[in-house]
Structures are given as structure tokens and as C-alpha cells.
Amino acid sequence: MDYFNYKNDKLFCEDVDLQDIAKEFGTPSYVYSKKTLERHVDVYKNAFKTKNNLVCFSVKSLSNISILKILNEKGCGFDVVSGGELKRALLAGADPKKIIFSGVGKSHDEIVLGIQKEILSFNIESESEVFRIEEIASLENQTANLAIRFNPEIDSGGHEYIKTGRKGDKFGISSNKLILKIADYINNSKHLKLVGLACHIGSQITDLESYRLTARNIKNLSITIKEIGSPLEFLDLGGGLGIPYAKDKTPSPEELISIIEEELKDIEERIILEPGRSISGNAGILLTKVEYIKDKFLIVDAAMNDLLRPALYSASHEVWNLTDSALKKELWTIVGPICESSDFIAKDYLINAVQGDILAIKTTGAYGFVMSSNYNSRLRSAEVLVDGEEFNIIRSRESFNDLIKNEINLND
Ligand code: LLP
Numbered sequence: 001m002d003y004f005n006y007k008n009d010k011l012f013c014e015d016v017d018l019q020d021i022a023k024e025f026g027t028p029s030y031v032y033s034k035k036t037l038e039r040h041v042d043v044y045k046n047a048f049k050t051k052n053n054l055v056c057f058s059v060k061s062l063s064n065i066s067i068l069k070i071l072n073e074k075g076c077g078f079d080v081v082s083g084g085e086l087k088r089a090l091l092a093g094a095d096p097k098k099i100i101f102s103g104v105g106k107s108h109d110e111i112v113l114g115i116q117k118e119i120l121s122f123n124i125e126s127e128s129e130v131f132r133i134e135e136i137a138s139l140e141n142q143t144a145n146l147a148i149r150f151n152p153e154i155d156s157g158g159h160e161y162i163k164t165g166r167k168g169d170k171f172g173i174s175s176n177k178l179i180l181k182i183a184d185y186i187n188n189s190k191h192l193k194l195v196g197l198a199c200h201i202g203s204q205i206t207d208l209e210s211y212r213l214t215a216r217n218i219k220n221l222s223i224t225i226k227e228i229g230s231p232l233e234f235l236d237l238g239g240g241l242g243i244p245y246a247k248d249k250t251p252s253p254e255e256l257i258s259i260i261e262e263e264l265k266d267i268e269e270r271i272i273l274e275p276g277r278s279i280s281g282n283a284g285i286l287l288t289k290v291e292y293i294k295d296k297f298l299i300v301d302a303a304m305n306d307l308l309r310p311a312l313y314s315a316s317h318e319v320w321n322l323t324d325s326a327l328k329k330e331l332w333t334i335v336g337p338i339c340e341s342s343d344f345i346a347k348d349y350l351i352n353a354v355q356g357d358i359l360a361i362k363t364t365g366a367y368g369f370v371m372s373s374n375y376n377s378r379l380r381s382a383e384v385l386v387d388g389e390e391f392n393i394i395r396s397r398e399s400f401n402d403l404i405k406n407e408i409n410l411n412d
Contacts, residue, residue: 002036002282004362009324011360015389018287018322022358025393027289028302028381030369032062034070035388036283040253041074044279047257050271056100058239058276059085061366062284064383066394068092071279077120079239079274083110090117100236100274102149102200104170111136114144121147123198123236125172127182130192137191146186147196147236148179152217156202156210156240159313165201165214172199176221183230194230197222200238200274206250208259211237215263222269235264236272243281245316245363253278277366284365286381287322288345290357296333298353303336304343305375307361307368311342318362319346327352334359338376369395374403
């Protein structure tokens, strides 16, 4: 559920007419609904029967600091995958004890920062990473908290590019033998502490059976690890819950959590989840203007540099006209100005639109702005936050100076 609705044929975000935002800040602009974000966090939190849980919002899905602040105030922890994301979470006021650092390639400096800030856990993905963290922790004279990310070798369905828990994927560790060896190593290290077991099997998952299997596997593995004398503080099931992009039906966080709790019912460890898309996805839209009409094309001012998902994953997003006029709908292919045929927003899409209309590309809160780029030397769009009747810019549209500020003109 979200707070983007038509009122008297005009599309509103909460109590704000989106035309007002387009007028004030121009297009393309991302617009986020605070109420929607808060509602999604509540849905997750209220779904847990187990008291000992933590929802770590996956920063990669939507990382604007103002958004992270809202989620921090709602009590979320954070799942980060880079020093930049870690610093964003800290700037938003996050408690380091609620920050999990995932990813296969953590750099030296990122590890130093995480150790100095005493984060809840580094979710490690290889043996060599353990050695590197140990070395740095020893130099810092600290103890680093580690969770082992295991790869349950489960195909979670969905697009090839966003599956992460299959045999042969680069993520996590598949071999139980190696996991036990690493657990034992951590136990015997002065500078490391084993705090959890983790996994994340993919994204936009619509089949809860893959979560059931994963929960079962993580539970069995945790029992074996405890048998060799390693107590654990948490089991982290990752993120990945799918959301409806079109009119498709997807499982709810309640359904997901009830399956996980059922599978982990005799387990005392804290349950951690790392949802991204299911919190941020339909909390955001991208406003774009129809610049030209040519043949069957609506040429809009947002492009693949603003929203990469259709080009990269052939993803579908609903597109709504800000004014729900009585004009007859027609099939249009909605494209951007970039010089590539992969630069499209939607193909053969039924919508009414005339030149100058503003469209809302829906469900773009997750993996929208965060994946944007300056391709074709385009300036990245503005980000705007709506809170009831108010709206505020939370990231200014880039300027030409922003675009070239790190370039060095050797001829000057
Ligand atoms: N935890 C870890 C370790 C992850 O790698 C991810 C996402 C998440 C949590 C959050 O997953 P979510 O709940 O948002 O599905 N760019 C792609 C999605 C890539 C997801 C990468 N990892 C897209 O636009 O569909």
C-alpha cells in the first residue's frame, strides 16, 4: 500500500498535488512519501511475534540521508555494503550497534571504519576476508564482530542478475565444512567474535518456499555451529521480498515473517531481516515530462541514466499521467533522450498523454535514484520528500559544475 492516489483526477502524493512539485522543482524528479516508508516499517515490525528481532533497512535500495533519518527514527538498523553507505547511515544518526556490513569485497579502509565504529557485524563472505579483518582488528587493538554469510544453493527465482544464493554465485560460502572451520578459527581468535549466521538469497522474490528452505538450512547450520562451542547472537535472513510492479500479487512481510518464525520457532537467537525494496520501492515515483511525440513514441525527459531498471533487467513499471483525463488511452513506447535503443521506460504501454504532460513512473523508490548516472553528461535528477501537506527538496538537481567538478583540464 502506498500514498500515491488520484483525487479529483489529479495525482497526489499524500496531501500534495504532484503538479505543484513538478512546477517548483522541475523534472525529472524523484518524489518519496514519508508516510509510505513509515507504514512499511510498521508492517515489518508488527508482523514479528518474536520480540528479539531487528529490521536492518538495506541502504543500497534508497540511500538519501533524509530518508535514512526517517527510518532511523522508526527504529530500523541498516544493512550497508560500502564505506559510503556506512557513513550515510552514521550521518543519519544510526546506532553502529544496529549496522550490518555485507558484501564480498570490503576494502581495507571500509573495514577500519567498521571496526572503529564497533558495528554490529561484518557479514563475511570468504576465509580471506576473515584473515584481513583479523589483521586490521589486531592493529586497531579491537575485537571485530563477524557473522558468516552462507550460500544455501537455492534458486530464488526472478531475474538472473539479482539471484545471489545459487551454487556458483559469488556470494556467501556454500561448504558447511568450510563454515565450521571458519567458525572454529574465529572462536580461537583474540580479535574476532562470531556473532551470527547470515544469508541473502536474492531480490524481488515472490516464492516464499525459498525462504522456508533457507530458514531451515540456517537453523540446522546454527545448531551444528553451537555444537562446536560457538554461541550465536543472531540469524540474519537477508532481504529480497518482492513487491508488485504491475498488478501482480506478491507475498506480504507478514507472510514472510510467519514462515521464518515457524521454521525458527525453537531458536533463541535474534532474527534479523535486511529488507530494501519492500520498504522503499513503492514509496517513490519518478516525475517526467513528455517533451515530444513521434510516431508511437512518447519522448520524455527521464532516461536510462535516471532509471536503469527497464534497460538492465527489462523491468516493468506502471506509468500514470498526473492528470487522469478522459482522453482515450493508446499504446505508446515511452523513451528517454539517451542515444541507445535500450533507453526506454516502458514498451507498448496503454496511457493517455499529450506533449507537455507530466507522468509518474511508479514504484521507483528502490534502485531508482541510487542507480542513476551521468551517462550522456546528463545531470542527475532532484529528490523530493513529501510529508503530509509539505514537500521539501532532499537532493538538489545536479548542476553543470557538479558534473565537471572533479575533472582536470590539462590545457588550462
Ligand atoms: N541484503 C543484501 C546482502 C543484499 O545484497 C540486498 C540486495 C538486500 C539485502 C536488499 O534486497 P531487497 O530487499 O531490496 O530485495 N538493483 C536490483 C536489485 C539488487 C539487489 C541487490 N542486493 C533491482 O533493481 O532490482
